[in-house]
Structures are given as structure tokens and as C-alpha cells.
Amino acid sequence: MSWRIIMELLKRISIRTITGEFIRTVKRFPLPVSFSILTCILLIIEIENYSFFDNSPILVKSIFISILGFLFTLVSTLFLERSDNRDRIKFIMQTIVLTLLAYLFITLPAEFRETDYITFASYLSASVFSLMFVYTKNKDESYFGIYNITLFMRGFTSFVFSAILFGGLASSLFAVQQLFFAGNFHEELYGDIWVIIISFFAPVHFMSGLPDDRDSPNSNFLYPKALRILLQYIMTLLVSLYLIILYSYTVKIILTRIWPEGIVSYLIISYSLVGIVTLILLSPLKDSDEFKWINSFSKYFFRALLPLIIVLFMAVLERISEYGITEKRYFILMLSFWLSGITLYMIFSKKRDLKLLPVTLSVLSVVSLYGPWGCFSVSKNSQLSILEGLLSKNHILVNSDIRKTDASVPFEDRKSISSIISYFYDNHGIDKVEFLKKTYQQLAAESKDKNDKDAQHNFYRDFDQAVSRKMLVKEGLGFDFVDEWQNENTSNFLNIAVKYFHDPEIEDISYYDSYIDCRDNLIKDRILDKSSGLYLKYNAKDLSLVFETENKDSVTSVDLDKYVRKIIAESNNIAGEAEPEKMKFIDSNDKLDYMIIFRNFSATRENEKDPYKITAVYFGFYYKVKPSD
Template sequence: MTFPSLKNLQQSLYRVLKRFPFEMLFAFIATLASIAYIELESLNYLKESWCKRVLMTAVLGLVISLATTLFCESRSIKTPQKFIYNLIAALLTALLFFAFDPLVNAADVVRFFLLALAGHLLVAFAAFTKLDAIQGFWQFNKTLFLHFLTSMLYSAALYAGIAAAIGAMNLLFGVDFKHDTFYILWVCITGIFNTVFFLSGVPDDFSKLNQDFSYPKGLKIFTQYVLIPLATLYVVILLAYEIKILIQWRLPKGLVSNLILGYAVFGILSLLLIFPIREKAENKWIKTFARTFYFLMLPLLLLLFIALGTRISLYGFTEPRYFLTLLACWLLFITFYFLLSKKQNIKVIPISLCLLTLLSIYGPQSAFSVSTYSQKTILLRIFKDNHAFENGKFVRINKISKENGEKAVATLEYLVSHNNFEVLQPYVTQNLKTVSDSLSKAKDSYGHLRTSRYEVQDQKMRWIISYFGLKKFSGQRFYFDHADQDEQKHYILNNIKQGITVVNGYDFIIDQTNINYNDANSHYIIDKISIETAVKKPGILQIRLADDIAIFNINELTGDLIKQESKLKPYLQKPDGDNPPQYILPSAFLSFTKNTKNFTITFEIKTIEFSIDKSKKNVELNYTTGIYLIKKKK
């Protein structure tokens, strides 16, 4: 593989900047936003959200600007007017920044991918809106696809070379390049180099493409001997399964939807790839395959609609089920179109899919509105059936079956995780906007602001489940302190000296950060003394110094502390919502010493989180850190 010369790169960059100024501006903004996101990840989730919004907007801006440019060029619109069209498209895209809020609304991430899909589909046909441009449309998309693969290959090779050089500098010269350097490098290569390289290969003579009837032989071989056999394999399996359903008279399994979509993807892709050579005398089998493919789609689509209808009737609409239903309807339309239409225009495929994608993003018919309405209806039915719906509001549930309780929690989880917290406001008397703001600013059990959307979302779920009296149905998905039930009680104990280690009187210390796991073994050599630390089983630590062995039972220490819980009360910190009780204890409470023949060894716990049953006998460790303090005997 040969790379282009620096002169060619310079000329390509100039042509790209001249032809695609808006696209490159958005690519540059997206690259900067990605770098900022990498640096801020898990440090400040509010600023991280801003980076995500800028990145999402810039990516969409690039795609929409490209579609606008291609449309203008195909219509021979002059440069000043083309600039105005692109400016309008850029400003409209910039408004999406204010519509996106992935920190609060997870559905905005899905909306972004849907808009990106619609934008890519728009690029596919933006330059070929005239009815007689089918051949040019096919050649244009073939060129884009092959050039995209080439640009990704060049980018990957460039990244591998530079990354290897950075790794060599770290190894040979002791340069301290952090791991995020490699992420930033990949972002810069894909954001700038890959974009420039790809845009440099976008065709600009669309009329010439319409007269181009060349066809890669390798493409026909790939389609004929790879894609079509795969599609045939899928349809044989599916038809056999359909016969089995008819014989046993059972409802189809959910997996059948994926198989049918797989068959549809391989079949339609195969037909698109061999479309230009369908009329040649030696390729009569293509028309036979096409009609057979679409005829076989009809019984499979019937099976797909039955599978979807069964699950929707039981569990309601969710976004995945909505999209599956939408795809099923689209496949039904495409099937009838290609079976009945005499003039088969393959541009119908991206155009119709683009329109359906846009319809699914916003509005009452969108995936999110339909799914939210469906799940709220299910939740409303549960509360009404359990006499917890008064004056148009949900009230605390006093008595509910396990099945309905778990279903209510699952439905609440779906609504909160896929929408704004305030989606439940019509059914709740308390102001959820105020609650949401309060939870977003609340500190965790260590006194830190929460650093990710998932932590904030978890807080909202815990609050709403507690509000409706559904704690006991939360299972393992959300943590609650069930001290009033016959379950485990949870504790967090912190050493008052956490972060500070006084080493006077000791020869050396050994830090232990993952001592809950049986494989947390380490080996050291200090002053010619061989030292091994090990976890014999959860809560039982062993340290070997040469021939001396000391064993520390953390379970026994924590058990003794909880049996004398009254002594801990002066050190109890202010409660933090439903979080477990947290104590900041003197070091003497959290350390114990063992004497061996040649050493005095103290193990000092820094932080420990654990659960203990009602009898205060069985301890289950969740998280523990500590240090060994070792002194040689004279």
C-alpha cells in the first residue's frame, strides 16, 4: 500500500477546503469536542455533557452540509447561493445543540444516531433527485463506499504507525505519554485526516457518472458467492421454522425477528450490488432471484408481524419494538413495490428509509412518544389495579403482588432511563424538576459530586421507587438500605487518617487496594526480603515475609465492631438519602497487629464497605482498601 505524497496531500487539502468549507469546519469542531470529552470523562459530568452535545451537533452538521453541497452541485447552483444554502443548513443544525441533552435524556443519544442515519441516507441521493439518474446514483454510492473503506484503511495504518512510535518513545526514552494520548491521536486522525481524505474522493461530475456502466468483477463474485448464499441459508432456516410453527401451532420466538431482518439485509444488499448488470443476457438469474426473494419475504413478514404483535400485546411498545415494527412495515412496502412496479427505481430504498427515520425521531408518531405513552399506560393500569391512583395521581402502593411490583419497577426504570425524569410529573404531586435538580447536585457517600449520568439516573430511580413504596421489588438493580427487613444491613467505615499514612516507627508499608478477591496476590522483594501478600478467601488476608506468616481476619474485626455498634454512634456521619450509614473512625478501630518471629505487622483499613445479616454473624465484603505497616524486630 502506498501513501500519497505531501504535495498531493497539500493539493487535496486545498481542494477539499475550497469545495467543503462547512464540512471541514464541523469536522474540526467535532475533533476539538472529542478531545475535550476524553480529558473531562468521569471528572465533570456537566461539562462532559456539553462536549457530547457539541460533538453530536458537529457530526450532524458535517453530514447535512455534505448533503446540501451535493444537492447544490447537482443543480449547478452558483457558489454565492451555495454558500447561503450551506449557511442555512449549518444554522438549522446548530439549533440541535439546544435540543440535545444526553445527560438528562438518554433518548437523545438514540435521536442522534437516527438523525445521523437519516443524514447519511440523504447524502446517498441528494445529488440524484432527478428521476432518470439511477445509474449515476448507483455509481456514486459505489464510489463513496469504496473510498470510505480506503480512507479507513489509510487512517488505521497511519494510527498504528504513530501509536507504535509513541509506545517506543515511552519504552526507550521514558517519555510519559498517558493512555488518553492514544485516544486523542485516533480522534485527530479520524476527525481531520480521514475526513479530508474521504471528501477528496467525493465525485463532482454527476452527469458523467450517469453514463458510467463499468462494473467491478470482484463485486459480482462477492455478491454471487457470498451474499446470495448467506441470504439463501437464512431463508431455508426461516421457512423450516415457519413450517415447524404451523405443525406445533406455537407462537414464534423473539429471535425470529433478527433472522428475518438478517435475510432482508443480505437479500436487498445483494440486489443493490448487482443492479447495474441485471439486464445482461448472461445474468437472467438475477431477475429470477429478485422475484423469488421478494415472494419469500411475504410469509416471513407475516411471521415477523405475528412475533412483534405478540410481544407488544404483552409488554407494550418500547423503542426497539417500535423500530422493528417500523422496519417490518418498510420491508412490506419495499416488497410490494418491487413485485408490482415495472420501472424499479432503487432510489426508493434510501429515500423511503430516510423519510421513515425522520418521522420516528420527533412528534407524537415518533418512537419515543409512542413508547413512552405505551409504558405510561401499563404503569397506569398497574396503579389502578392496586388502588394506588387517586385524583389523577399515583399514590404510594401499600399492597401489591411480586409480579406487578417488579413490572412496575421495570416500567419506571424504562421511563426514567429513556426520558426526562419529569415525564412522570402529570402523575406525581411533588415537583420533579426540583427533585431532579436536588439529586443532580447531591454528593455521594464520599462527599463528592456525582460524576456521570448513570449515577444521577440511579439516584432518580432510587427516589421514585422509594416514593411509590416499591423498594422491595428493586432487586439488585438499585441499592436500598433494607434495615427494617429481614435482609442484610450495609455499612461504610472510613479511617479518620484516610489519605494520610504515618510511618514513624515502621520500616516499610505495602498498599492493598483490591483485597476482596481471591486472586489479589502480590510479590515484592525489599531489602532482600521476599514478601508475598495473598487473599486466602474473602476477608482473610495472609502476608509472608521470608519464612514468617501473619493472617488477618477482616470479617472478624468488622463483626466485632458491629456487635458493639453503640460505640460507633459518635462517629456516624449525616445520612445521605438511602445510602448506607457511614462512619469515620479512629485508626485504632480499624487496625490490628500481629507479631511473628522477626516482624511486627499492622494491617490498617482505610475504607471498607460491607453487609452483615440480622444476626450480625455473616459478613459480606463489598469493597476494602488498606495498608500493611511492617517493622523489623531487632
């Protein structure tokens, strides 16, 4: 019996069967398979070049466009299969898709900002939502649910198969590495295998299982028992439990009269989407006598959303009133209106077509990107208006000119201004703020190498260390930059660390006789320098190193404080990382030649105008005692 099972399994996974299935899929989806192969090749090139999201922005953009190309062509192919005039419109459809991809490739910059990732994610979302309804021309309402169950099960199966296949191949490769190539092996092969599986095998396997019949498959459809149990006994229970939690929070709002936190908006939208997906997957069962409860569950689910939608709007509008509109808040607000409309439609409409849900989401995903009503335009204008108001309020922006302030700026205003400037750096470019142009152009011109275009480019784009935005606030506006995580008690805290941790081996230390590693005040006892007979003591109070005799008579000292102050001054009071050469000092006095390499240090102050007090320091000290005369 076992041999029969094995032989039957081998027949199913025979090379001929796999090859035939692959050829059938390629013939049905030639463009999606082509984009899948292209994505696979581009990802392998990226892995082999060690440059993902770093040194090859054009290649990264090409990968993103190739992924969209796979989804766009897959959706268009399925649409054509369900069209009565597919031969007539095939060329037009493919031309539109390829033109859109070319437009995105040309208009998206080589180096992505947050707005470009949002554009990519929006088109990705629109494609996925379109995939949910594009093949459901059939008027039978249950077919929409059956089709999406097919998508869900096929996607899940492809994921599981991909994970198992990668695990098997990776373990086999590991065995070969350990047995035959220990110490000399191309580690990137693991990444290459994963890329081939996830960008080629998984998509092809997924597409091979998509329905390709023009007629309703209702008569042949058998609802997956495991999925039914998952949805009926687990998901509906979790949806109900989550509803109780959110209603309890609503009661808390009423009793305490404290406006809802921003995170509740994400929770309500997530809950709503999970509940809606559950209803879509359960919809093929709703006409069965055994599952009549699904209609009741659907009716009460949407009615129960109404109070939560009110809380959702309260949370979103509260955040917008305080901090203005950003792209994230725009999409949350848009989803709030969408959820309101869908809820009212499902409550009062007699038809209640579930297909309307992905259709509207797909349209909104694209429409929200463009025009004066689009997320980028609305968000930019909102943040620009708030920034202009804050700078005018603190007399920094006067008659469209920036005047560096010497006055104290309230902490919350400093934090808001810093946050908005970071927003423009990350999303639109600080050059979009017209009244700041003169200031940042002047600062760019005053950079070390005035002829270095790359340095000025980094000042404008500022992706790496977020130093330019801090310089703009400090030198251009007149106060210290405030990070998102800082509050009024931590805003006067400073930490500076060496950018690349220096090991003693890479320094020229051959001249020096001795070395000590100092961490704050961990050196409590004197250290004997045997070559000179002197004792070295670290004085944490005034930040100095003292050399003294056995009787504690001071011979010489090294003032560490002046070096730390110099680092702070050169950093413009900006926390972060400093170049190694700025953290290293070679000096001497009448008794010593020495080199100090600071690893990091921390400092605090009472307010913005006070000098910093050093609270912790870590450094290496190399020295040579000069011979006595």
C-alpha cells in the same frame, strides 16, 4: 523494474499531488471540511480534558452537532452539484442547513438522555441514507448502483488507509516514547493522532474520491472484481443460508405454537437490510447477460420475505402487548411497516426503483421524531398508561394521588413498575409523570442537604448510580425496586460494596496494633494475637469475632451483624455501592479498641417482609487489646 515501480509510487504520493488533491477537495467541499476540522479540534480538547461524556456536556453536544454539520453540509453540497439552479438556491440551502444545526444545538439539552441520543442517531441515519441517493439525478437506473458502489469502495478504502496510517504513526510514537521519553510521556498523543486521522484525514480522503461529473459514468465504470466476488459468491450464499435458518424458525413456531421471541425481529430486519444492500450493489450488473440471475434473485428474495414479515409483526406486536411501546419498539414497528411496503412495491411494481428505499428511510428517520405520531410522544404515552394501570391495580394510585402500600405487590408488577420508572428517568425525566411529582419532590426535600440544588437535580436526572429511582420505589411506593436482570428467585438478593476500595495505607491505623483480613468463613483456624496471647476466631454462623484463651474460654467478642444491619438500613434495602464512611465503624468494648472496614457483603431473604440473612461478607479488622487493670 523495481526502481521504476517505486518511483511511480513516489510520484503518486508526492507532496505536490497530495496538496493539490487536498486543495481541490477544500474548494469543492468548504463547509464539510470546516466541520471536519471543528470536530477534530473539539475531540482533541475533550481528550486533553479527560472528560468525555462526563464533565463537559456542552462540549460533547458541540461534538455531536459538528458531526451532523459535516454530514448535512456534505449532502447539501452534493445536492447542489446535481441541481440545475444551484447558484440560485445555494444560499437558501446553506441557510436551511445552518438553521437546522442551530435549532438542534439550542433544543438538545446539555446532558443527553436516551431520547437525545435517539434524535442524534436518527439525523445521522437520515444523512447517511440521503447520501445514498442525493447525487443520483441521472435517470439511468444503473447509475444509482454505480454511485453507491463508489461510496462503499471509497469508504472502505478510507477506513483501511486510516487504520494503516494510525498503526504506523502509533508504532513510531511508541518507539520515540520508549527510546527518548520513558516514564515521562504525554499518553494522550495516541488519542490525538487517532482523532486527527478519523475526524479529518478519513473524511477528506473520502470526499476527494466522490464523483463530481454531471454525466453518467457508465461508459467509464469498471465493476470492482473483488466486490463482485464478495457479493456473488459470499453474500448471496450467506443471505440464502440465513433465509433457511429463519424459515426453519418459522416452521418451529407453527409446530410448537409458541410465539416468536423478541430477538427474531432484529434478525429479520437485519437480514432484510443486508439482502437489500447486496441487491443495490449488484444492480449495475443485472442487465448483463452473464448476470441475468440477479433479476431472479431479486424477485425471489422479496417474495421470500413475505412469510418472515408475518413472523416479524407477530414478534413485535407480542412485545408491545406485554410491555407497551418504547422508542426501540416504535422503530422496529416502523421498520416492519416500511419493509412490508417496500416488499409489496418490489413484487408488484413494474418500475422497481431501488432509489425509493433510502429515500423513504431518510424521510421516516426524521418524521418519526416529531408530532403526536412521533416515537417520543407515542412511547411516553404508552408507558405512562401502563404505569398508571399497574399502580391503580395495586391500590397505590388512588384518585391521582400516590398512597404508599404496605400490602404485598406481585413480583411481575413490581418489576414492570420499576422498569417503567427507569424508562422515564433515562428517557424523559421522572418529572414528566404528573401523579408522581408530589412524591418525588417530597423525597428530594428530605435529602441530606435540603439546600443542595445539585443533589435535587441528581435526584431528578439520576444518571450516575440509579439510586434515586430505587429510593422513589422503596420510600414513595412501598416496595423494593426490581432490576431488569432479576427474576422471582433473585429479587430478594442484596449486595452492597464500598464505592471506592480502601487500602489500609489511606486509613489512620497508627493507633492499632493488629490487622486481619476476613473473607467470609475462610478463616477456619484460630489466629494467635502475640501481643495479648489471645486467640481470635471468626464465627460465620452468628457473624462475630471472638477473642478467647488458649483453652477456648471466651474473653470478649465483636458483633459484626449489628454493623451490617445498620448499613442495610441506611441503604433502604437497595443494592449497589455505599460511600466509604458508611462502611467504616470505629468502636470499642471493655477489652478492645477496633475499627471495621467492610469491603462488601451479600444477603438474602425468603420474601420482601423478612429480614435479610447475611450469606457472605468481606471486611478488614484493625484492633488494639486494652491493657489489663
